Amino acid sequence: MRWTSFAVLVLPLTLMTGLVPAPALAAPAPAAVAAAASQGHASVRSAVGLNVRSGPGLTHKVLPRLAHRAAVTISCRVRGQQIVGSQRTTTRWNRLSTGGYVSDAFLAWSTSRSQTPSCAAPAVVAGGTPIATVNLKWPLNVRSGPGTTHKIVGELAAGARVPVGCRAWAQKISGDPVWYWIGPRRWVTQAFVRWTPSQPPLPWCGQAAPLLPAASNAAFLSRVAGPAQTSARAWGVPASVTIAQAILESGWGRSRLTSHDHNYFGMKCFGDPGPLALGCxxxxxxxCDGDRCFGIRDTFRAYRNPTDSFADHGRALARLSIYKTAMKHAGAPERFAVELQRAGYATSPTYAKKLIGIMRDFNLYKYDVRRA
Incomplete structure (x- = not known):
């Protein structure tokens, strides 16, 4: 069996002074940008100032910093990383009329927050704002849901721009299973949409916003203990082993696959996301195959949140026959780790040794629970 490794993305922990990230629960749902008359007005409420960023989250590049009580004009709003601030806890980010995004957590509004329109365009990425257009010589049907069994509710002309908000895995069209949400009860297939210059990273509909890597090892353990124990009760895989695998395979949650798609175990799609993931x-x-390692592009399961990733991991180990022997030793985590390696979970001859070392170093056995 081949094993996969990710380059760890290490981010500074003081990405925005005064902002404390919290788990995000909502996925972006952009719509059309309203006219200038709908712009909102607010002022910054942060003694240390507020960073303007190139996108709706702390992983995006910092642009100019706004001073406390600085006045800002808001063009539109998007949903992004949840932030705890001086005014509120929110996933809302605002695009400024001067460019860039700021968290709504630190803004005091002088106009109505609810009247600010949603942003239509995807967040700015390197190379400019990507544009999606209909790649057909005739109109593209817009449907009320992601599939041809759903009612046709409109059409987009050939070459028309497509205001993509998020994507979903559904019926295949010309071999492509991805559909784009472009507004309430409005969906189009990805198969006939072209991106210029290239497709940006897009969220899956219903997916929690990206999470910053935990500030410490203890914070990471606190983040994953609950999902690991929930999976252990449902599927019987020792939580201590599950957490050790998550540490080893996600780099303490710092891989992009983990932070953006909530995949803690490098679980691949093999053409289908399965019953628990949102998409690929x-x-x-x-x-690496033996002593030879090489770079590739591959598809990995994208989850709604960390809990679903842990559940899918436990489900796979409990249901796949090759791990039957390991499951017989669910009450002995170290023996379980050894049997995982013997079953071919990873080709590294020291995989079990690494897991056991992590379990001992951080006393992960304290997280073990009985199966329900």
Whole structure:
């Protein structure tokens, strides 16, 4: 069996002074940008100032910093990383009329927050704002749901721009299973949409916003203990082993696959996301086959949240016959780790040794629970 490794993305922990990230629960749902008359007005409420960023989250590049009580004009709003601030806890980010995004958590409004329109365009990425257009010589049907069994509710002309908000895995059209949400009860197939210059990273509909890597090892353990124990009760895989695998395979949650798509175990799609994942995202990665390692692009499962990733991991180990022997030793985590390696979970001859070392170093056995 080949094993996959990800380049760890290490981010500064002081990405925005005064902002404390919290788990995000909502996925972006952009609509059309309203006219200038709908612009909102607010002022910054942060003693240390507020960073303007190139996108709706702390992983995006910092642009100019706004001073406390600085006045801002808001063009539109998007949903992104949840932030705890001086005014509120929110996933809302606002695009400024001067460019860039700021968290709504630190803004005091002088106009109505609810009247600010949603942003139509995807967040700015390197190379400019990507544009999606209909790639047909005739109109593209817009449907009320992601599939041809749903009612036709409109059409987009050939070459028309497509205001993509998020994507869903559904019925295949010309071999492509991805559909784009472009507004309430409005969907189009990805098969006939072209991106210029290239498709940006897009969220899956219903997916929690990206999470910053935990500030410490203890914070990471606190983040994953609950999902690991929930999976252990449902499927019987020792939580101590599950957490050790998550540490080893996600780099303490710092891989992009983990932070953006909530995949803690490098679980691949093999053409289908399965019953628990939302879809399949493509990543550049490295694989090793024996002593030879090489770079590839492959598809990995994208989850709604960390809990679903842990559940899918437990489900796979409990249901696949090759791990039957390991499951017989669910009450002995170290023996379980050894049997995982013997079953071919990873080709590294020291995989079990690494897991056991992590379990001992961080006393992960304290997280073990009985199966329900």
């Amino acid at each position: 995202s493509t990543y550049a990665t490295r694989e």
